[in-house]
Amino acid sequence: MSQSIDITNIDSLAQELATIQQTGSKRIALLGSRHVPITHQHLIEMMSYALVLSGNRIITSGATGTNSAAIRGAMRADPSLLTVILPQSLSRQPRESQEQLQQVMHLVENPEHDNLSLAEASAVCNQEIVSRCQQLICFAFHDSHTLLQTCSDAEEQRKVVTLFYFD
Numbered sequence: 001m002s003q004s005i006d007i008t009n010i011d012s013l014a015q016e017l018a019t020i021q022q023t024g025s026k027r028i029a030l031l032g033s034r035h036v037p038i039t040h041q042h043l044i045e046m047m048s049y050a051l052v053l054s055g056n057r058i059i060t061s062g063a064t065g066t067n068s069a070a071i072r073g074a075m076r077a078d079p080s081l082l083t084v085i086l087p088q089s090l091s092r093q094p095r096e097s098q099e100q101l102q103q104v105m106h107l108v109e110n111p112e113h114d115n116l117s118l119a120e121a122s123a124v125c126n127q128e129i130v131s132r133c134q135q136l137i138c139f140a141f142h143d144s145h146t147l148l149q150t151c152s153d154a155e156e157q158r159k160v161v162t163l164f165y166f167d
Helices: 007-021 038-053 066-077 095-101 118-132 145-156
Strands: 027-032 057-060 082-085 106-108 135-140 160-165
Touching (some): 027 038, 027 066
Parallel strands (some): 027 057, 027 135
């Protein structure tokens, strides 16, 4: 009796295992909901801070809540290891975010998406963030459709995905 082996599946598993076991720096995307209690924001900030102190690069977006907390932590640890990719131009971001975002060294704006709804622009932005990372850490609610789709897309690309639910 012969067995067939799916080589592409083995290659994918090997790649995932290598990413998990990698002890050097990684490109880690931190994404999540805007509607996050302050205590959770502090935990996310500490996680981001610790990840950067460990030599990892953080990639996130510019929204309030989770992403803002990730930015604060990374900026405290080492601003040069933070990249923020905005779904639209800086001027389209919430006023409370703009001051923080102006301090970010590696800020990518997407003014070509200013004509899209924020949901559409965020989905495109999240795809770009996932394409640049090795691992995604996401904080969401069970009805956070855009974030859950981002996690699904990341898994299809064989990224290591850690999903935390607030509810």
